[in-house]
Each structure stands twice: as structure tokens, then as C-alpha cells.
Amino acid sequence: ILNVEQSPQSLHVQEGDSTNFTCSFPSSNFYALHWYRWETAKSPEALFVMTLNGDEKKKGRISATLNTKEGYSYLYIKGSQPEDSATYLCAPGDAGNMLTFGGGTRLMVKP
Amino acid sequence: ETGVTQTPRHLVMGMTNKKSLKCEQHLGHNAMYWYKQSAKKPLELMFVYNFKEQTENNSVPSRFSPECPNSSHLFLHLHTLQPEDSALYLCASTEGLEQFFGPGTRLTVL
Numbered sequence: 001i002l003n004v005e006q007s008p009q010s011l012h013v014q015e016g017d018s019t020n021f022t023c024s025f026p027s028s029n030f031y032a033l034h035w036y037r038w039e040t041a042k043s044p045e046a047l048f049v050m051t052l053n054g055d056e057k058k059k060g061r062i063s064a065t066l067n068t069k070e071g072y073s074y075l076y077i078k079g080s081q082p083e084d085s086a087t088y089l090c091a092p093g094d095a096g097n098m099l100t101f102g103g104g105t106r107l108m109v110k111p
Numbered sequence: 112e113t114g115v116t117q118t119p120r121h122l123v124m125g126m127t128n129k130k131s132l133k134c135e136q137h138l139g140h141n142a143m144y145w146y147k148q149s150a151k152k153p154l155e156l157m158f159v160y161n162f163k164e165q166t167e168n169n170s171v172p173s174r175f176s177p178e179c180p181n182s183s184h185l186f187l188h189l190h191t192l193q194p195e196d197s198a199l200y201l202c203a204s205t206e207g208l209e210q211f212f213g214p215g216t217r218l219t220v221l
Binding site: 004032034036041042043044045046049051089091093096097098099100101102103104 | 112113115142152153154155156159166167201205208209210211212213214215
């Protein structure tokens with residue numbers, strides 16, 4: 001059983017602020033790191049899947065980095081908008097694609 | 112929309128009831144999953160099916176019984192549940208690394 005930690009647990013920012021979250025995980029049995037965005041009453045939406053140490057991925061104003069040697073990933077949001085308000089989940093997966101989810105970071109962006 | 116649907120979206124049941132949750136995907140995926148999210152806890156994997164065969168049972172009590180009749184449908188049969196089983200139950204499917212989730216069924220056990 002992996003211990004996946006996400007910080008902070010929640011975050012309130014103003015519209016236009018840039019922000020970042022952390023996901024830390026044990027590096028043993030690691031194969032891929034998944035980031036999801038989850039709005040209330042909707043399906044979790046896949047943002048990124050990263051496998052290689054040093055991977056960086058970007059989708060619009062959101063980007064993520066991966067360090068598999070030290071077991072962490074950062075998610076960055078540039079110029080936060082109210083529609084970015086959601087819970088952001090990370091989940092390391094093993095070679096069998098078994099994911100272990102962290103508790104999430106709940107982001108609230110005030111207009 | 113992810114292409115994964117779940118019914119019902121909300122379910123209230125007594126401890127002596129039998130009910131079933133349904134998940135459906137027409138994405139051509141061969142692996143399907145059941146996850147559970149209890150209050151203030153992370154998403155937790157329950158069951159995995161690959162090509163209709165159960166490949167993972169994450170120490171789930173027998174009052175939860177999964178069924179995968181074909182690669183597009185996954186059921187979770189519920190019987191004599193306890194109030195602590197109240198949670199959000201999510202289904203997911205995958206063909207590669209990325210898992211596509213349904214919106215979940217909010218279950219309340221009285």
C-alpha cells in the first residue's frame with residue numbers, strides 16, 4: 001500500500017494568481033504518475049500521465065513536472081480562473097496500472 | 112463527458128436490501144474498475160476486470176459482488192450493506208495508462 005501525500009489540502013486564491021500543488025509518493029514499484037481534475041458532481045478528468053523522470057507536461061495554463069527519483073510531482077496553474085476551482089488528485093500507478101490516489105488538493109479561485 | 116456512464120446517480124437503501132450499481136462504456140476499453148470514496152478519504156480501488164476476468168480484489172467484503180458480463184458493462188451487486196458503506200462509488204475504464212471515470216453513484220445505507 002503506497003502512502004501518497006498531497007499538499008496543501010485546500011487553497012484559496014484570487015483570480016489571476018498563479019499556484020502550485022505537491023504530490024509525494026514512494027518511488028518503489030512506480031510506473032506512471034496521473035493527475036486528475038475533479039469538479040463536484042462530475043467525473044474526474046484526466047490532466048496528465050507522466051512516466052519518465054524529468055517529464056514536464058503542459059495543457060493550456062496548467063503544467064506538471066515529475067521527479068521519480070525523489071518521488072514527487074508538482075502541478076502548476078498560471079493565472080488561476082474561477083473555472084479552475086476543483087479538487088486536483090494525483091495517483092501513482094504500478095506496471096499493472098493499479099492507481100493509489102492521494103487525498104487531493106481542493107482549489108477555490110475567487111473572482 | 113468521459114464516455115463512461117453510471118446508474119443510478121443516487122441510491123438510498125436499507126441494510127436488508129439488495130441493489131445493483133451499473134457502469135457502461137462504449138470506448139472499446141478492455142479493463143474496468145470499481146473505486147470507492149468514503150467521506151474524507153482518498154479514492155480507493157475495489158475491483159479490477161481485464162477482458163471480463165477479475166484480476167484484482169482489494170480485500171473487499173463479500174457483501175460487494177462485482178460482475179462483468181461483457182467488456183462494456185460492469186455491475187456492483189450490493190447485499191446486506193452497513194451504514195459505513197455509504198460512499199461515492201466510481202467506475203473507470205482504460206485501454207492504456209489513462210483511466211476514464213464515470214460520475215459516480217452516491218450511495219446512502221440507512
